Amino acid sequence: MDVTPETVASAVSSVASARGKGTLPNVMAFARALKQLGIKVSLSQVLDVSRSVELVDIGARPDFRALLRANLVSQKEDFPVFDMAFDCFWREQTYERMPMETMEIQGTPTESDAPEGGDEEGGLEEAASEAMANENLQLENLDEFAVPTYSPQELMNRKDFSEMGVEESRAIARAIMLIATKIATQISRRKKVGRKGNTVDPRWTMRRSMKYGGEVIELVHRKKRIKKTRVVLLCDVSGSMDCYSRFLIQFMYGLQNELWGVETFVFSTSLSRITHLIRTKDIVNALEKISGSILGWSGGTNIGRSLHTFNRNFAPSMVTNRTVVVIISDGWDRGDVSLLEREMQDLKRRAKKIIWLNPLLASENYEPLCKGMQAALPYLDLFLSVHNVNSLVSLGRTLQKMVA
Amino acid sequence: MDPKQLTIEQVQEVLLKEKYVCDRSLATVVYLSLVMGKPLLLEGEAGVGKTEIAKVLSKVLGAKLIRLQCYEGLDANTALYEWNYPKQMLRIKLEEVEHGDKAKVETEIFSEEYLIKRPLLEAIQTDGATPPVLLIDEIDRADMEFEAFLLEVLSDFQITIPELGTVSAKHRPYVFLTSNRTREIHDALKRRCLYHWIEYPTFEKEYEIITTKFPEVEAKMAQQICAFMQKVREMNFYKRPGVAETLDWASALIALNRKNLDDKSVVETMGCVFKYREDLHHLREQVENRQLNLDALLRVSPELVS
Numbered sequence: 001m002d003v004t005p006e007t008v009a010s011a012v013s014s015v016a017s018a019r020g021k022g023t024l025p026n027v028m029a030f031a032r033a034l035k036q037l038g039i040k041v042s043l044s045q046v047l048d049v050s051r052s053v054e055l056v057d058i059g060a061r062p063d064f065r066a067l068l069r070a071n072l073v074s075q076k077e078d079f080p081v082f083d084m085a086f087d088c089f090w091r092e093q094t095y096e097r098m099p100m101e102t103m104e105i106q107g108t109p110t111e112s113d114a115p116e117g118g119d120e121e122g123g124l125e126e127a128a129s130e131a132m133a134n135e136n137l138q139l140e141n142l143d144e145f146a147v148p149t150y151s152p153q154e155l156m157n158r159k160d161f162s163e164m165g166v167e168e169s170r171a172i173a174r175a176i177m178l179i180a181t182k183i184a185t186q187i188s189r190r191k192k193v194g195r196k197g198n199t200v201d202p203r204w205t206m207r208r209s210m211k212y213g214g215e216v217i218e219l220v221h222r223k224k225r226i227k228k229t230r231v232v233l234l235c236d237v238s239g240s241m242d243c244y245s246r247f248l249i250q251f252m253y254g255l256q257n258e259l260w261g262v263e264t265f266v267f268s269t270s271l272s273r274i275t276h277l278i279r280t281k282d283i284v285n286a287l288e289k290i291s292g293s294i295l296g297w298s299g300g301t302n303i304g305r306s307l308h309t310f311n312r313n314f315a316p317s318m319v320t321n322r323t324v325v326v327i328i329s330d331g332w333d334r335g336d337v338s339l340l341e342r343e344m345q346d347l348k349r350r351a352k353k354i355i356w357l358n359p360l361l362a363s364e365n366y367e368p369l370c371k372g373m374q375a376a377l378p379y380l381d382l383f384l385s386v387h388n389v390n391s392l393v394s395l396g397r398t399l400q401k402m403v404a
Numbered sequence: 405m406d407p408k409q410l411t412i413e414q415v416q417e418v419l420l421k422e423k424y425v426c427d428r429s430l431a432t433v434v435y436l437s438l439v440m441g442k443p444l445l446l447e448g449e450a451g452v453g454k455t456e457i458a459k460v461l462s463k464v465l466g467a468k469l470i471r472l473q474c475y476e477g478l479d480a481n482t483a484l485y486e487w488n489y490p491k492q493m494l495r496i497k498l499e500e501v502e503h504g505d506k507a508k509v510e511t512e513i514f515s516e517e518y519l520i521k522r523p524l525l526e527a528i529q530t531d532g533a534t535p536p537v538l539l540i541d542e543i544d545r546a547d548m549e550f551e552a553f554l555l556e557v558l559s560d561f562q563i564t565i566p567e568l569g570t571v572s573a574k575h576r577p578y579v580f581l582t583s584n585r586t587r588e589i590h591d592a593l594k595r596r597c598l599y600h601w602i603e604y605p606t607f608e609k610e611y612e613i614i615t616t617k618f619p620e621v622e623a624k625m626a627q628q629i630c631a632f633m634q635k636v637r638e639m640n641f642y643k644r645p646g647v648a649e650t651l652d653w654a655s656a657l658i659a660l661n662r663k664n665l666d667d668k669s670v671v672e673t674m675g676c677v678f679k680y681r682e683d684l685h686h687l688r689e690q691v692e693n694r695q696l697n698l699d700a701l702l703r704v705s706p707e708l709v710s
Contacts, residue, residue, distance in 0.1 A: 052436050056435075067432060076601040205489075
């Protein structure tokens with residue numbers, strides 16, 4: 001995320017009005033500043049801080065910092081932002097004044113702040129349920145996508161992403177999210193239906209045998225546990241892919257939020273993991289931030305090196321023989337082709353399936369001539385096109401078969 | 405020992421007595437977790453002592469250590485409780501032969517005698533004066549369903565067994581969760597925990613760890629070991645060595661009666677530090693190409709700030 005000392009300072013000053021005497025209002029204001037900087041903080045965490053603040057000597061700055069950090073931050077990546085915000089917010093003067101006033105907040109319930117916090121939480125819930133209701137409404141209309149009739153919608157579904165204007169792309173983004181959600185729920189439903197397995201379930205065998213007075217007559221079998229497949233997405237965000245990658249990330253975002261075990265990476269000349277970044281509700285803003293903060297967004301491509309980073313740092317723990325790796329790229333590679341080939345080979349050894357999505361594949365006269373694509377071809381299980389909404393639907397179906 | 409009476413300094417002290425060196429911020433978090441009764445989620449690279457701290461704490465507190473090792477497919481039956489089916493069946497058979505009372509058998513085979521307690525139930529049901537230390541190890545290996553289920557247990561510290569009723573904890577166990585970060589833990593679970601990331605130790609801290617664990621070690625060699633470890637952690641290895649490897653290596657060198665490290669003994673004993681062929685190869689290459697100047701590294705090891 002793009003956090004500079006300036007953004008920290010402005011976040012801290014924007015909550016200045018909420019600060020007051022005593023620890024609790026200050027901690028709440030601090031939590032609000034953290035929220036603005038993209039660190040998720042819940043009300044219960046803030047309450048825990050106020051509960052634990054009497055346990056340590058808050059005059060000892062490092063201890064107080066450790067206390068706040070352990071309570072309010074829950075991933076290492078947020079530590080630098082937290083530290084900046086901490087230093088900026090708890091400056092020496094306010095800090096020295098504070099310990100004297102701690103005791104009084106224990107006794108007096110802070111009238112102005114408690115309802116405020118409650119409001120916030122309530123507001124959130126309200127907004128969430130509203131969003132849910134909207135989603136449900138739209139979900140019902142979703143089947144339209146599958147019906148091959150003529151409609152403006154249908155036209156849009158066939159239109160290449162690269163030809164879309166701003167308005168259209170918003171509409172498409174919404175549609176993509178709905179499709180992703182729908183596919184994901186179908187997948188999770190499928191998991192429940194299993195074939196009759198071959199292991200005996202003692203718990204239920206026992207239960208059934210009660211009605212025969214304890215004689216085991218019926219054997220109850222346990223349904224075969226369906227092994228879950230993970231999906232790892234590697235998305236090319238170099239310049240040549242600009243008009244496609246946003247949509248694809250959005251699609252993966254939809255899947256990721258519904259499915260277990262989806263990991264998302266973007267690469268151009270280097271590779272970055274963005275799984276945690278796109279796990280927010282507000283995907284549009286998240287995308288802005290990602291594209292701003294990632295080195296080489298819309299730049300050149302080095303697929304081989306990016307794959308090398310992935311194979312070395314992430315593949316050992318993420319890719320098993322149950323993982324489907326989806327690579328989205330047009331295959332224009334400026335790096336070392338032999339490295340690309342070696343890394344593809346390595347990845348192939350680990351993964352269950354490798355799917356390569358190439359938006360250029362749709363054009364009639366496209367042939368995978370560029371060296372990078374040619375080097376990768378032998379290691380692919382599927383080579384598909386993604387250039388419009390319909391192709392995303394068929395990708396969804398393919399994934400569904402593999403994952404379920 | 406009652407943790408409520410402790411201070412942060414004392415936590416650090418008692419851990420040190422059990423040969424666990426921890427810095428101030430970790431001690432603060434551990435102290436808070438003990439006093440607030442809030443679970444502590446520890447993350448960090450492999451081999452930095454995440455699991456160890458729970459073990460040492462249980463020793464210090466004189467509490468029982470209950471460990472739940474997570475793996476994919478871990479379910480409620482293995483984590484909570486299970487009825488002892490064979491025993492139940494035998495009992496039924498026996499009653500059949502002796503023409504026992506059917507109603508009585510039915511209630512009796514669902515009593516505690518026929519219950520197999522798994523770690524979570526055990527942690528909640530412990531009667532002793534001190535609550536146990538519950539270590540949920542490598543939570544990232546378990547699946548989402550288990551996490552969701554754990555949420556329930558960790559927020560109420562009670563478990564409902566349909567045939568017996570609800571069991572709730574008399575004393576909340578001290579809960580420690582560890583994760584190697586092969587995947588993200590769900591926010592809802594994280595929110596219920598205190599969070600701490602254990603870093604690789606600094607030179608000084610690592611030196612302290614070695615000399616605490618092995619008082620007989622030569623100061624010079626301990627410094628050399630630390631300098632070497634600090635250096636290789638900065639380099640590009642597939643699996644960077646943790647503190648566990650440092651200690652392995654130190655104990656190997658002590659067993660070999662080495663008082664001083666040189667090129668030869670480093671290369672000979674590298675199997676303690678690197679566990680991948682590629683890494684060993686990489687190291688040898690680096691040493692041969694003079695990219696990694698062992699001589700200089702071992703001779704001018706940085707002085708301790710102490």
